[in-house]
Amino acid sequence: MSEVMHTLNVELGERSYPIYIGRDLVADATLLRQHLAGRQLVLISNETVAPLYAQALVKALGDQQRFTRIELPDGEQYKTLESLNTIFDQVMADGHNRSTTFVALGGGVVGDITGFAAACYQRGVDFLQVPTTLLAQVDSSVGGKTAVNHSLGKNMIGAFYQPRAVFIDLGTLRTLPDREFAAGLAEVIKYGLIVDAPFYAWLKANMSALLARDEQALAYAVERSCAIKADVVARDEREGGLRAILNLGHTFGHAIETRQGYGQWLHGEAVAAGMVMALALSAQRGWIEPAEVSTLVSLLEAAGLPTEAPDDMSSAEFVELMGRDKKVIDGQLRLILCRDIGNAEVVDDVSTAELTALISGSG
Amino acid sequence: MSEVMHTLNVELGERSYPIYIGRDLVADATLLRQHLAGRQLVLISNETVAPLYAQALVKALGDQQRFTRIELPDGEQYKTLESLNTIFDQVMADGHNRSTTFVALGGGVVGDITGFAAACYQRGVDFLQVPTTLLAQVDSSVGGKTAVNHSLGKNMIGAFYQPRAVFIDLGTLRTLPDREFAAGLAEVIKYGLIVDAPFYAWLKANMSALLARDEQALAYAVERSCAIKADVVARDEREGGLRAILNLGHTFGHAIETRQGYGQWLHGEAVAAGMVMALALSAQRGWIEPAEVSTLVSLLEAAGLPTEAPDDMSSAEFVELMGRDKKVIDGQLRLILCRDIGNAEVVDDVSTAELTALISGSG
Numbered sequence: 001m002s003e004v005m006h007t008l009n010v011e012l013g014e015r016s017y018p019i020y021i022g023r024d025l026v027a028d029a030t031l032l033r034q035h036l037a038g039r040q041l042v043l044i045s046n047e048t049v050a051p052l053y054a055q056a057l058v059k060a061l062g063d064q065q066r067f068t069r070i071e072l073p074d075g076e077q078y079k080t081l082e083s084l085n086t087i088f089d090q091v092m093a094d095g096h097n098r099s100t101t102f103v104a105l106g107g108g109v110v111g112d113i114t115g116f117a118a119a120c121y122q123r124g125v126d127f128l129q130v131p132t133t134l135l136a137q138v139d140s141s142v143g144g145k146t147a148v149n150h151s152l153g154k155n156m157i158g159a160f161y162q163p164r165a166v167f168i169d170l171g172t173l174r175t176l177p178d179r180e181f182a183a184g185l186a187e188v189i190k191y192g193l194i195v196d197a198p199f200y201a202w203l204k205a206n207m208s209a210l211l212a213r214d215e216q217a218l219a220y221a222v223e224r225s226c227a228i229k230a231d232v233v234a235r236d237e238r239e240g241g242l243r244a245i246l247n248l249g250h251t252f253g254h255a256i257e258t259r260q261g262y263g264q265w266l267h268g269e270a271v272a273a274g275m276v277m278a279l280a281l282s283a284q285r286g287w288i289e290p291a292e293v294s295t296l297v298s299l300l301e302a303a304g305l306p307t308e309a310p311d312d313m314s315s316a317e318f319v320e321l322m323g324r325d326k327k328v329i330d331g332q333l334r335l336i337l338c339r340d341i342g343n344a345e346v347v348d349d350v351s352t353a354e355l356t357a358l359i360s361g362s363g
Numbered sequence: 364m365s366e367v368m369h370t371l372n373v374e375l376g377e378r379s380y381p382i383y384i385g386r387d388l389v390a391d392a393t394l395l396r397q398h399l400a401g402r403q404l405v406l407i408s409n410e411t412v413a414p415l416y417a418q419a420l421v422k423a424l425g426d427q428q429r430f431t432r433i434e435l436p437d438g439e440q441y442k443t444l445e446s447l448n449t450i451f452d453q454v455m456a457d458g459h460n461r462s463t464t465f466v467a468l469g470g471g472v473v474g475d476i477t478g479f480a481a482a483c484y485q486r487g488v489d490f491l492q493v494p495t496t497l498l499a500q501v502d503s504s505v506g507g508k509t510a511v512n513h514s515l516g517k518n519m520i521g522a523f524y525q526p527r528a529v530f531i532d533l534g535t536l537r538t539l540p541d542r543e544f545a546a547g548l549a550e551v552i553k554y555g556l557i558v559d560a561p562f563y564a565w566l567k568a569n570m571s572a573l574l575a576r577d578e579q580a581l582a583y584a585v586e587r588s589c590a591i592k593a594d595v596v597a598r599d600e601r602e603g604g605l606r607a608i609l610n611l612g613h614t615f616g617h618a619i620e621t622r623q624g625y626g627q628w629l630h631g632e633a634v635a636a637g638m639v640m641a642l643a644l645s646a647q648r649g650w651i652e653p654a655e656v657s658t659l660v661s662l663l664e665a666a667g668l669p670t671e672a673p674d675d676m677s678s679a680e681f682v683e684l685m686g687r688d689k690k691v692i693d694g695q696l697r698l699i700l701c702r703d704i705g706n707a708e709v710v711d712d713v714s715t716a717e718l719t720a721l722i723s724g725s726g
Binding site (some may be wrong): 081084085088089092093095097119120121122123124145147150151152153155156157158159160238323324325 | 444447448451452455456458460482483484485486487508510513514515516518519520521522523601686687688
């Protein structure tokens with residue numbers, strides 16, 4: 001039986017939307033159909049997730065006037081303008097108009113590309129998120145950042161475009177491979193680090209329950225994560241300021257992902273190593289105790305995540321790749337550092353010398 | 364000497380922006396630089412317009428930290444995702460970040476693709492419009508509709524994204540070929556038909572001055588057109604209702620353009636023939652006098668515009684192509700008809716039989 005365990009709301013005026021967290025939501029016809037405006041549907045998934053959940057979801061969504069099902073290959077390397085083009089070709093060929101609804105069933109790649117396709121198709125159609133990875137559930141499905149990658153940088157082409165609703169079915173985590181589950185935990189840990197020290201303490205105490213995929217523990221961790229993200233996004237939708245704190249570890253992480261080539265390191269893995277670097281830099285500035293870096297390393301190791309950048313990645317490479325980050329303004333890198341656990345801030349005075357000392361020291 | 368003759372404002376809250384209409388604005392350094400937020404610039408133009416005005420504009424915009432100049436081939440057939448990709452490749456390679464400004468110098472194709480590129484690049488950067496065709500000055504540069512075409516339909520992939528400012532230099536009309544000038548007049552005439560009977564009367568009285576490109580007549584016609592469009596857009600930015608009246612003649616026109624292949628009929632030419640069809644349908648319903656159709660035909664002929672669809676285009680082709688229009692909702696075509704000259708409205712009860720009677724009758 002399906003059950004909604006938590007309902008959150010992302011408060012964005014006329015673009016506000018609910019996040020439902022619960023059990024067996026992919027089959028909850030009553031809930032899903034409340035959020036369908038028309039009778040045209042484009043279901044976008046990938047070849048890994050679709051065989052597991054598409055049938056139940058399609059049945060729950062009901063009969064449509066027009067129905068197009070698209071399965072992308074699985075992987076970050078397919079989050080491209082070319083995949084987007086494939087989507088438009090099929091949706092156009094099937095004659096979908098402005099009253100269609102795009103539904104994303106899958107992880108962050110499927111959600112990001114589907115959201116961007118929905119943002120652009122006929123200048124914007126409805127879309128729903130059904131995230132099936134922990135990373136997508138706690139991060140990419142909430143907040144309206146959509147994008148595809150460019151060969152020279154991740155998420156360089158995209159839009160801020162909010163879904164109409166997010167349906168988080170915790171049951172889908174049962175089929176998630178351990179490595180991807182761990183990658184999602186990196187973002188969960190991030191929420192504790194940036195704004196919620198008690199949640200960070202809870203994570204240290206409950207990591208084994210989470211790794212055992214205990215439903216109650218998962219429901220709590222996902223709810224806290226989404227609540228924090230929804231709150232930050234509601235206060236700064238288009239990343240004018242505050243929202244940037246959600247990027248703790250991400251500028252370092254993006255550099256690692258770009259250097260290694262998409263698909264080698266998972267996003268969450270790169271963020272994990274990046275968060276250690278961000279905390280080490282915070283400690284290097286004397287803002288936090290060095291022991292906090294060790295505590296984070298232990299927690300990430302318990303979660304099965306990497307805690308260091310690739311050995312052979314030089315400080316020069318970091319400096320060059322980080323300089324391409326979207327958060328660079330007038331040549332000045334902006335990084336997220338921690339004043340304290342649960343208290344992150346945007347810093348725009350990190351020098352190349354400081355970065356080099358950090359990376360050489362940790363290399 | 365440059366001179367601003369009119370300044371209008373498009374009232375969209377925090378996304379409001381000015382439209383400057385005047386003489387020699389492409390060289391007005393003081394005015395242009397007021398609207399540059401950073402010191403990075405991407406100038407997008409085409410191979411026809413760039414040799415005429417790019418040098419003056421680049422000089423007026425001043426020295427930049429990063430400067431990328433892109434010249435697209437000239438023509439609607441290049442308003443594609445592929446051209447967009449070319450833009451992203453160059454802008455990424457040159458390392459532009461979020462504080463860059465995209466500047467569109469050219470007609471509607473350059474403006475639409477530049478605006479869409481600016482909307483997507485790093486999820487949105489500033490852009491300025493410097494429209495150099497009459498069509499772009501009175502229509503596409505104002506209102507924030509940006510897009511590229513899909514092989515199965517015009518403007519199918521795009522965004523609502525407003526510029527920071529629009530600079531209309533009437534001097535650029537001196538180099539505009541007659542055929543393109545006439546195409547722009549079709550949209551000017553449209554504004555009279557939909558909301559402003561006195562302006563429609565003025566156009567009938569002043570068509571010869573406009574065709575002689577008299578500066579005072581042009582300034583008045585462009586100002587009235589932009590003012591009407593700005594007012595409609597301010598009241599309905601995302602085409603929830605009212606804004607649709609700007610599409611008088613466009614659903615018929617798009618069908619003609621798609622049937623003939625992009626680039627065969629100019630957009631304004633197709634709209635001209637489409638407006639005659641829309642008025643003929645209004646007359647067929649008894650809403651306006653048949654004489655008004657003849658008056659419009661005479662005015663369009665005086666402007667050098669076509670007044671009929673291609674002879675060999677069947678009513679079945681119209682019905683099929685119009686069914687793909689973005690304004691179709693749940694299978695029901697919505698058309699703009701005139702209750703009276705200067706009083707257009709959205710109509711959603713036009714039957715296939717009514718369309719067939721219209722097209723067979725006029726064929």
